[in-house]
Amino acid sequence: MISINKQCQNEILPLLISCKHLSTITSYDQLTELNLSNLKLLKIDRFPFEQFPKLKSLDLSSNQLISINIDWSKTFLNSIEYLNLSSNKLETLLFLKDFKYLKILNITENLLRNNERFLSLYICPTIEHLIDFNQEQIYNDQIKYNQLLIQLNSFPYYKKQKICEIVFGDFRQTIINLIEKQEIFSEFSLSPLGNYFIEKKFNEFYLQIKQNFQTYLTDDFQLLMNIKETTKTNYxxxxxxxxxxxxxxxxxxxxxxxxxxxxxxxxxxxxxxxxxxxxxxxxxxxxxxxxxxxxxxxxxxxxxxxxxxxxxxxxxxxxxxxxxxxxxxxxxxxxxxxxxxxxxxxxxxxxxxxxxxxxxxxxxxxxxxxxxxxxxxxxxxxxxxxxxxxxxxxxxxxxxxxxxxxxxxxxxxxxxxxxxxxxxxxxxxxxxxxxxxxxxxxxxxxxxxxxxxxxxxxxxxxxxxxxxxxxxxxxxxxxxxxxxxxxxxxxxxxxxxxxxxxxxxxxxxxxxxxxxxxxxxxxxxxxxxxxxxxxxxxxxxxxxxxxxxxxxxxxxxxxxxxxxxxxxxxxxxxxxxxxxxxxxxxxxxxxxxxxxxxxxxxxxxxxxxxxxxxxxxxxxxx
Known part of the structure; x- marks a missing residue:
């Protein structure tokens, strides 16, 4: 593992923002672990994951991170399995949405809302261990996440008589009201990750209607939901x-x-x-x-x-x-x-x-x-x-x-x-x-x-x-x-x-x-x-x-x-x-x-x- 101390701070800061300093370096190709802790980093707009194709472990702990761009890893599908974000000032985990292989996540001592913490299980379903204030936190969050899924299953996806009412109404507000009825999900809509979750569920709902109800819904509803293939035309x-x-x-x-x-x-x-x-x-x-x-x-x-x-x-x-x-x-x-x-x-x-x-x-x-x-x-x-x-x-x-x-x-x-x-x-x-x-x-x-x-x-x-x-x-x-x-x-x-x-x-x-x-x-x-x-x-x-x-x-x-x-x-x-x-x-x-x-x-x-x-x-x- 390569550990980068404060003496390297002037070199690693631009590295986090762009790849310019890595264009002539080839030794990072085999790097599997990288420690960027204690560098007083405030934010990350883009991380050059493409320069670390075999990187499995990334330590960003004990910095002063207040934000990480939600698309910081968009240009390259990273292979990170262990990510340490402890002792920072992060308020959302939405930037984890493109992590496909993450198994261990340490988020101890941040400014995360409860809804942000357990919803990380949704955007990173591969997580096996979520480290927080205690070792049982991942168990508690898993229970909370399961309760959310159970609550969403009560949403009338499959009740034909309710579908038109939901579609014509405000779907977003309807699903928020349903979730926030339970005290453990209070202020769910104030979470950036919560809003991301709601948008994903809306897309799932839309696809279900197109696939499952196309053959027997009324013509009026099929027209409203754009069931017929009308979008293939170049206007x-x-x-x-x-x-x-x-x-x-x-x-x-x-x-x-x-x-x-x-x-x-x-x-x-x-x-x-x-x-x-x-x-x-x-x-x-x-x-x-x-x-x-x-x-x-x-x-x-x-x-x-x-x-x-x-x-x-x-x-x-x-x-x-x-x-x-x-x-x-x-x-x-x-x-x-x-x-x-x-x-x-x-x-x-x-x-x-x-x-x-x-x-x-x-x-x-x-x-x-x-x-x-x-x-x-x-x-x-x-x-x-x-x-x-x-x-x-x-x-x-x-x-x-x-x-x-x-x-x-x-x-x-x-x-x-x-x-x-x-x-x-x-x-x-x-x-x-x-x-x-x-x-x-x-x-x-x-x-x-x-x-x-x-x-x-x-x-x-x-x-x-x-x-x-x-x-x-x-x-x-x-x-x-x-x-x-x-x-x-x-x-x-x-x-x-x-x-x-x-x-x-x-x-x-x-x-x-x-x-x-x-x-x-x-x-x-x-x-x-x-x-x-x-x-x-x-x-x-x-x-x-x-x-x-x-x-x-x-x-x-x-x-x-x-x-x-x-x-x-x-x-x-x-x-x-x-x-x-x-x-x-x-x-x-x-x-x-x-x-x-x-x-x-x-x-x-x-x-x-x-x-x-x-x-x-x-x-x-x-």
């Missing part, structure tokens, strides 16, 4: 993958194309993308760039006074949003230096430049009933800004272009001031707890009156602002179900589903499904009322999802596209008929390169994806 055909935001060949992989969005309510399929220091307009029919705005040359043709930008090299476009005002299609683009640009693609000009000092624009949207009000998310602050003077001046400019003899009839001097005042400002962070960052904004028209509320997605949950012109009410935070917020409260994106029943789709970082909920019901109790969920694997990088809704005489449906890490995106479709039959379709679709997808946009003919390596992917419906 989208890639037609163009290209770079357009780079400055030179050297930075092809360093620029992220942050967002994309199709021009609303048009048939020419023009797509806007923003990333780096460029905004591009792309015709998807021809896959050609029709026009682009570049930060270094961006200036207004309508206003006579445009200030020089500071720190251009540190500025990039981060978000965009379309609005339709009368016959004008206007794009608002936000940048990391606090600037907001108002663009008219038809006239190929920038007609408005708004500056928010000491800000970085995270997201933008327009008021649902007042198109002249632009809503801005910056850090933990929401601002409402009236841009009526900019629009009026643009319309005057257009009149002048259409009829050269017509005078430029708008002379309001306030137009020349870039720093406009905010009509309303909402601060979501009170100075306590984790810092809140705004990630997405969505206006929702209430069903019981003509008012609307603003939904604010953040890294710390969902907030609601009841905006009114003459009032300034405090934001309200909607509580997430425990099964969600124990995984993550980082909301990536919110999208409105325009079906007869108005729903909101919510995409949460690190959550294994996309949920959609009824806001009217949620506002009554200030807690999310989740109607349904769509399966989706965990995502480590935030991605903006796309929703496309259709309504026919007898059918209403919506499609959902969301990106995943490592070169794939996921397609979900729910279609409802007047006969109450519903078809759920889910498919994972690979793309040819291995990027991380940052955003998606979808219309009736095309799908566009943007990535963190400067790639724009355009797909056409089959």
């Amino acid at each position: 989208f055909q890639p037609i163009k993958l290209f770079h357009s935001h780079h400055q030179s060949k050297e930075d092809l992989t360093t620029i992220s194309v942050h967002m994309c969005a199709f021009v609303p309510n048009t048939s020419n399929h023009i797509l806007a993308t923003c990333g780096g220091q460029k905004v591009c307009f792309i015709n998807c029919n021809t896959c050609e760039i029709t026009h682009l705005f570049e930060l270094t040359t961006l200036s207004s043709k309508v206003t006579s006074n445009t200030k020089k930008l500071k720190d251009k090299n540190k500025t990039y476009f981060s978000c965009l949003s379309w609005i339709e005002i009368e016959d004008l299609k206007i794009l608002a683009v936000g940048a990391t230096n606090g600037s907001i640009y108002l663009l008219s693609p038809k006239w190929k000009l920038m007609f408005g430049h708004i500056e928010l000092p000491n800000s970085s624009i995270n997201c933008l949207t327009w008021h649902s009933s007042n198109p002249f009000t632009l809503v801005i998310g910056s850090y933990h602050t929401v601002r409402f800004i009236n841009i009526r003077s900019y629009i009026d001046r643009l319309q005057s400019f257009i009149r002048k272009q259409n009829k050269p003899t017509v005078p430029f009839d708008y002379v309001d001097s306030s137009m020349f001031i870039n720093k406009v005042s905010s009509t309303h400002i909402y601060n979501l962070y009170d100075g306590h707890g984790p810092l809140i960052l705004i990630t997405d904004l969505l206006f929702y028209p209430l069903s019981n009156n003509n008012n609307s509320v603003l939904l604010v997605g953040t890294t710390s949950g969902l907030f609601v602002i009841k905006y009114q012109d003459k009032q300034n009410q405090s934001p309200i935070q909607l509580a997430l179900p425990k099964s969600i917020w124990t995984v993550s409260e980082h909301i990536e994106s919110l999208r409105l589903i325009n079906n007869p029943i108005r729903l909101i789709a919510m995409n949460i970082l690190n959550l294994d499904y996309i949920c959609y909920f009824d806001l009217d019901q949620s506002l009554k109790h200030q807690q999310l009322h989740i109607i349904h969920s769509l399966p989706n694997p965990s995502r480590q990088i935030p991605t903006k999802m796309a929703i496309y809704s259709t309504n026919n005489a007898d059918t209403s449906s919506f499609e959902c596209i969301v990106g995943s890490n490592h070169g794939s995106f996921f397609y979900h479709k729910i279609q409802s008929h007047e006969t109450k039959k519903s078809i759920c379709e889910n498919q994972q679709i690979e793309i040819s390169i291995l990027p991380n997808i940052l955003s998606a946009s979808l219309n009736e003919h095309y799908l566009c994806l943007t990535t963190n390596n400067n790639l724009i992917c355009i797909y056409k419906r089959q």
